[in-house]
Amino acid sequence: MGDLFANIADFWGMVRFPLGAALCLGGGILCLIGSVGVLRFPDFYTRLHAASITDTAGAILILLGMGLMAPGWLVVSKLVAIFVFLFLTGPASSHAAANAAHTAGLQPVIGPIGQRSDDDDEAA
Amino acid sequence: MTAAALIALLIGMLLLLIRAIAGPTLYDRVLAVNSFGTKTVLALGLLGFVMGRPEFLDIAILYALINFVATIAILKFFRYRSFQVPLVRRGGQGGGNNG
Amino acid sequence: MERGAPVAYFLGLLVALVGFWLGMSGHFSPLLLTFGAVSVAVCLILAYRLDIIDREGAPYVRILGYAMYFPWLMKEIVKANITVIRACVKADLDIVPALVKVKTTCRTDLAKVTFANSITLTPGTVTVEVEGDKMLVHALYEQEAQPEAFEDMDRRSRIAADGKGADA
Structure with a gap:
């Protein structure tokens, strides 16, 4: 029984660094995709959606990966603090930006946007 | 592999910088700067892990807070053209929509 | 939103602040614990003076x-x-x-x-x-x-x- 436990601990110690690094890489790529979306989408409101990929999926994956690679509980608690901050402030600032734009009278582009892969400066 | 994640993040930040410079409206720029800040937080954490010094996370926490306050402050300034306006309206109906 | 906020919110804020300090610092020497106690006390006094120890400012009772x-x-x-x-x-x-x-x-x-x-x-x-x-x-x-x-x-x-x- 104790042997099995030691085996599991060994296996976990061996696997957690590659797993954490892979999660970090996945999160980094998602952040990159979010940036591409911010660059591609036609108007401000749609860019907001692309930016929220970074805020949610990218942040979750990277923080989870760093948590797997963490050397001690102190680092994990700091990661949890960052997670909580990002999750409380991310939607608040997105909403603030959207609401400010709406109040200032920026009209969103409504309706299907397709077959248009060229660049996007006419939406302003 | 962590370094690769860091490089992906840095490329993403570069793309956001393009949007922040080119962005046709003010709000695009604010959005790009805000997203840039989130990526900076994550990149600082990853940088700490790449260099084997997770103490960088303290700076990341600080940056997360500053980023939020900066975004709200910029938006408030360009909405009211002043920092001297109280944001909290107590008692009024629909008190949730002040930015 | 009267003065004299319920004790539950106050205690919730206290626990959260102490937990936050310990999670950030990770040192348990007497000097640093004293600093932590002073910081937590200052935060609690400021929160009380700002009148934000209410249901929204300290929503810890709904944590479940x-x-x-x-x-x-x-x-x-x-x-x-x-x-x-x-x-x-x-x-x-x-x-x-x-x-x-x-x-x-x-x-x-x-x-x-x-x-x-x-x-x-x-x-x-x-x-x-x-x-x-x-x-x-x-x-x-x-x-x-x-x-x-x-x-x-x-x-x-x-x-x-x-x-x-x-x-x-």
């Missing part, structure tokens, strides 16, 4: 409800992320942006904030404006943001913030 709401929200976030990521990397854009009006059954401000933040946190939908019990939501795909799609989230965030007894 939020703990049950969180996994469901995570699942929704993952599902929505897949849609938006696909839209981002697709060679030609095929998005259908729309503005949707959503009516909420949440009564308290805390429940409304939970609901609006959940909508914003899910990629593909952003709360643009909150007016009374109506919310203006901008969505990336019109067909996925019909008002019925938000009913479940509305109900769950109301239960998380107000408890089961607080039916509309």
Whole structure:
């Protein structure tokens, strides 16, 4: 029984660094995709959606990966603090930006946007 | 592999910088700067892990807070053209929509 | 919102601040613990003077409800992320942006904030404006943001913030 436990601990110690690094890489790529979306989408409101990929999926994956690679509980608690901050402030600032734009009278582009892969400066 | 994640993040930040410079409206720029800040937080954490010094996370926490306050402050300034306006309206109906 | 806030909120804030200090510092020497106690005391006095030790400023009594709401929200976030990521990397854009009006059954401000933040946190939908019990939501795909799609989230965030007894 104790042997099995030691085996599991060994296996976990061996696997957690590659797993954490892979999660970090996945999160980094998602952040990159979010940036591409911010660059591609036609108007401000749609860019907001692309930016929220970074805020949610990218942040979750990277923080989870760093948590797997963490050397001690102190680092994990700091990661949890960052997670909580990002999750409380991310939607608040997105909403603030959207609401400010709406109040200032920026009209969103409504309706299907397709077959248009060229660049996007006419939406302003 | 962590370094690769860091490089992906840095490329993403570069793309956001393009949007922040080119962005046709003010709000695009604010959005790009805000997203840039989130990526900076994550990149600082990853940088700490790449260099084997997770103490960088303290700076990341600080940056997360500053980023939020900066975004709200910029938006408030360009909405009211002043920092001297109280944001909290107590008692009024629909008190949730002040930015 | 009278002075003399309930002790439960005060204690919740105290526990949260002490936990935050210990989680950030990680040292247990007497000197640093003294610094921590002084910081926590200053924070509590400032919060009391600002008059923010109330249900919204210290929502720790609802932490169980939020703990049950969180996994469901995570699942929704993952599902929505897949849609938006696909839209981002697709060679030609095929998005259908729309503005949707959503009516909420949440009564308290805390429940409304939970609901609006959940909508914003899910990629593909952003709360643009909150007016009374109506919310203006901008969505990336019109067909996925019909008002019925938000009913479940509305109900769950109301239960998380107000408890089961607080039916509309």
